[in-house]
Amino acid sequence: MAASTRTHASEAARRYARALFELAQDTGQLADVHNDYKAFVEMAKGSKDLTILLDSPAFSRDEKVKSLAEVMKKSGLGTLLANFVGVMATNGRTADIVPAQSAFDELYAKQRGVQRAVVRTAKDMTGAERARIESILAKAVGGEVELTSEVDPSLIGGIQLRIGSKLVDASIAAKLERMNTAMKGA
Known part of the structure; x- marks a missing residue:
């Protein structure tokens, strides 16, 4: 089983998670985004190829953006999460996607x-x-x-x-x- 080497959320990952949380809350999609994000992280932890794509500097930003867009499309996960993953990839933050989920999860638990x-x-x-x-x-x-x-x-x-x-x-x-x-x- 593959797993990202980074589990602790950086400050940048926390900021992205907060932005996603607030957007999901404002659009009434909080529970759906929470479930989609958990599913994406489980998929990443179970896929060596996806983990390498997220963590490796060997792929360009453009390659990561295109590949992750395809993964999100084929996975059937929600548009809001797909857009979020795309923004993080575009901004060179793919290694923070998995750690940001734990920060998002903390916000979700606190809100509930x-x-x-x-x-x-x-x-x-x-x-x-x-x-x-x-x-x-x-x-x-x-x-x-x-x-x-x-x-x-x-x-x-x-x-x-x-x-x-x-x-x-x-x-x-x-x-x-x-x-x-x-x-x-x-």
């Missing part, structure tokens, strides 16, 4: 009042465990929560939970580390 949370566990959670954590978090934050889960076997057991800049580390690995530190001080 959704809190983002990431839970890391040593093994995959069951549907019931995930639902229970989502329910607890929704009550704690007083609103909708979008939960992303990650598996990290080095945690040994327990969970790590991040909401915004807050981290709750209830993993066995962290408990062992705290115990080790306490024993060294004794």
